[in-house]
Amino acid sequence: AQSVTQLDSQVPVFEEAPVELRCNYSSSVSVYLFWYVQYPNQGLQLLLKYLSGSTLVKSINGFEAEFNKSQTSFHLRKPSVHISDTAEYFCAVSDRGAQKLVFGQGTRLTINP
Amino acid sequence: EPEVTQTPSHQVTQMGQEVILRCVPISNHLYFYWYRQILGQKVEFLVSFYNNEISEKSEIFDDQFSVERPDGSNFTLKIRSTKLEDSAMYFCASSEAGVMALHFGNGTRLTVT
Numbered sequence: 166a167q168s169v170t171q172l173d174s175q176v177p178v179f180e181e182a183p184v185e186l187r188c189n190y191s192s193s194v195s196v197y198l199f200w201y202v203q204y205p206n207q208g209l210q211l212l213l214k215y216l217s218g219s220t221l222v223k224s225i226n227g228f229e230a231e232f233n234k235s236q237t238s239f240h241l242r243k244p245s246v247h248i249s250d251t252a253e254y255f256c257a258v259s260d261r262g263a264q265k266l267v268f269g270q271g272t273r274l275t276i277n278p
Numbered sequence: 279e280p281e282v283t284q285t286p287s288h289q290v291t292q293m294g295q296e297v298i299l300r301c302v303p304i305s306n307h308l309y310f311y312w313y314r315q316i317l318g319q320k321v322e323f324l325v326s327f328y329n330n331e332i333s334e335k336s337e338i339f340d341d342q343f344s345v346e347r348p349d350g351s352n353f354t355l356k357i358r359s360t361k362l363e364d365s366a367m368y369f370c371a372s373s374e375a376g377v378m379a380l381h382f383g384n385g386t387r388l389t390v391t
Binding site: 210 | 311319326328334379
C-alpha cells in the first residue's frame with residue numbers, strides 16, 4: 166500500500182533563510198508526486214508536481230523539489246523564504262493510473278522575521 | 279481564475295442526522311473528488327467520480343456515504359446518518375486531467391454533536 170511520511174510536523178525558520186521540507190513515500194509501482202500548500206482558512210493549492218522527465222521540478226514562487234527514486238524521496242526546498250511562505254505543506258503520491266492521492270500528515274512552515 | 283466553491287463553510291449537525299455537503303466544481307472539469315481531514319490527521323481520500331459514476335472509493339466511503347451530480351454543475355456528498363467520528367473538514371476537488379492537476383475548494387467543516 167502507498168504511504169507518505171513527512172518527517173517534520175513543524176519547521177520554524179528565519180526570513181531569508183533556506184528551508185527543506187522532507188517527504189518520503191512508499192509504493193510498489195511508478196508514481197506521480199505532488200506538493201500542495203494550504204494557507205490559513207484556504208483550500209489546498211498545487212505547488213508543484215513530478216509526473217515524468219526531469220527529476221527537478223520548480224514552482225513559480227521559488228520552491229523546487231527533486232524526485233529521488235533510489236531514496237523514495239521528494240523533498241521540497243527553497244533557498245530563501247519569505248514571511249508569505251508561512252503555511253502548511255502537504256506531500257502527496259499517486260500511483261500512475263489511479264484516481265486518488267495519498268497525503269502525508271503535513272508540515273507547518275513558520276517564518277520568523 | 280476559476281475556483282471550486284463549497285457550501286456551507288461550517289455545518290453543525292446532530293448525531294444520526296443526514297447531512298449534504300455541496301460543491302460547485304470548475305465548469306469544464308470532468309473529474310470530481312471528495313477528501314476529508316479529521317483534526318490533527320492526514321488528508322484522506324474518500325471518492326472519485328467520473329462520467330457520472332464512482333471510479334474509485336476508499337474503505338472510509340461505506341454505505342453511509344453517497345455522491346451525486348444532480349444537475350451538471352453541483353457535486354454533493356451525502357452522509358445518511360452522521361456519527362461523531364464523521365466530524366472533519368471535507369474538501370471537494372475537481373480536475374480536467376485526473377489526479378495530475380486537482381483544484382481544491384476551501385472545505386466544509388462538519389461538526390457532529
